[in-house]
Amino acid sequence: MATRTASQLTGATPVLTAHAIHRAFGSAVVLAGVDLTIARGEVVALLGSSGSGKSTLLRVLAGLDGDASGETVVHGTAAVVFQEHRLLPWKRVAANVGLGLSGPDTAGRIDRALREVGLAERHRAWPAELSGGQAQRVAVARALVREPDLLLLDEPFGALDALTRLRMQVLLRRLRAEHGFAALLVTHDVEEALLLADRILLLDEGHIAVELPVDLGPTRTPDDPGFGALRRHLLDRLGVPTT
Numbered sequence: 001m002a003t004r005t006a007s008q009l010t011g012a013t014p015v016l017t018a019h020a021i022h023r024a025f026g027s028a029v030v031l032a033g034v035d036l037t038i039a040r041g042e043v044v045a046l047l048g049s050s051g052s053g054k055s056t057l058l059r060v061l062a063g064l065d066g067d068a069s070g071e072t073v074v075h076g077t078a079a080v081v082f083q084e085h086r087l088l089p090w091k092r093v094a095a096n097v098g099l100g101l102s103g104p105d106t107a108g109r110i111d112r113a114l115r116e117v118g119l120a121e122r123h124r125a126w127p128a129e130l131s132g133g134q135a136q137r138v139a140v141a142r143a144l145v146r147e148p149d150l151l152l153l154d155e156p157f158g159a160l161d162a163l164t165r166l167r168m169q170v171l172l173r174r175l176r177a178e179h180g181f182a183a184l185l186v187t188h189d190v191e192e193a194l195l196l197a198d199r200i201l202l203l204d205e206g207h208i209a210v211e212l213p214v215d216l217g218p219t220r221t222p223d224d225p226g227f228g229a230l231r232r233h234l235l236d237r238l239g240v241p242t243t
């Protein structure tokens with residue numbers, strides 16, 4: 001049975017429950033019994049120092065790691081977006097978005113997903129013809145087309161330049177408002193976490209060491225009162241000097 005968390009105690013329906021997640025590589029224990037609940041529609045950012053196990057946890061939750069122990073239940077459909085777009089170079093954009101998709105109106109669904117990320121006109125392009133930001137938007141469309149209840153995002157904008165990254169953050173915020181999906185966002189970037197998340201978790205020494213609700217408005221910016229204090233608090237917990 002999964003451990004109860006604040007979101008369950010307030011009555012929100014979970015989209016993901018994970019209990020006692022444990023993963024070691026040889027004698028190195030990376031996840032030492034992680035409990036995690038994500039409420040329906042909630043965006044949770046997962047921060048932690050390099051090597052703290054963020055990607056490992058995401059892979060376990062996505063069902064991509066058969067060697068972990070513990071229990072994960074996703075109540076609905078999950079889709080994953082990685083730091084690399086992972087598009088198949090021999091398939092056009094539309095075919096990449098529709099990979100494995102079946103059922104009625106597949107072409108219409110692909111078209112709508114591409115329109116939502118602003119790339120409807122590139123549906124016949126090859127992945128090699130896209131910029132890094134465009135390819136990552138196709139990867140987001142490929143996740144969206146599955147109408148996920150939960151997006152698992154592993155540093156999805158980590159390989160992009162600063163400006164494209166900001167644009168992608170705005171896009172994700174808009175898509176979330178329109179679709180209401182929940183998300184687990186693995187990121188190195190404290191500002192990105194504060195801009196996008198309802199709750200921030202900090203992974204340290206195999207455990208969730210900090211759980212921080214982000215009580216800022218949905219259209220928050222770094223200039224908002226409260227943003228700076230949360231930023232300093234998180235950087236302090238990450239051991240990064242701010243003065």
Ligand SMILES: Nc1ncnc2c1ncn2[C@@H]1O[C@H](COP(=O)(O)OP(=O)(O)OP(=O)(O)O)[C@@H](O)[C@H]1O
Binds near residue numbers: 048
């Ligand atoms: N397949 C593997 N074999 C051996 N060790 C691994 C493997 N995958 C991850 N690790 C180790 O597990 C630890 C956590 O790695 P992970 O990639 O999850 O960290 P992370 O927090 O996502 O790091 P970063 O922020 O740098 O991406 C690291 O010490 C890493 O070397």
